[in-house]
Amino acid sequence: MPVVCTPVSRCLEQKLKIAGFEIPDLILIALVLTVLNFLLGPLDQRFIMVWIPTLSVSAGLFFGKRGKADKHLIHWFQNRISPRALSAFESDQVQSEFVKLKRGLES
Helix, strand or coil, rough: CCCCCCCCCCCCCCCCCCEECHHHHHHHHHHHHHHHHHHHHCCCCCHHHHHHHHHHHHHHHHHHHCCCCCCHHHHHHHHHHCCCCCCCCCCCCHHHHHHHHHHHHHH
């Protein structure tokens, strides 16, 4: 009885991409297309007002993210909404109380 062999991909950690776009990129493109079509779809110049901006967003994402790490857009957005100064303490008051307590123990 012959052994049945099935070829498999050797790159199991490759990210899912469709037409060169990651899933969050496709969601952003679909969101832009949906919103513009909802707002500007009834106009006579629908092609210019809806499809040209959507195609320019997709081209910007495709060429702008070339050579960047995976999930670059998500990490960039998280960096923009995170606070600029990160602290291990909850607030400045907690930190100042800790410093006072530490100084009291030293003397």
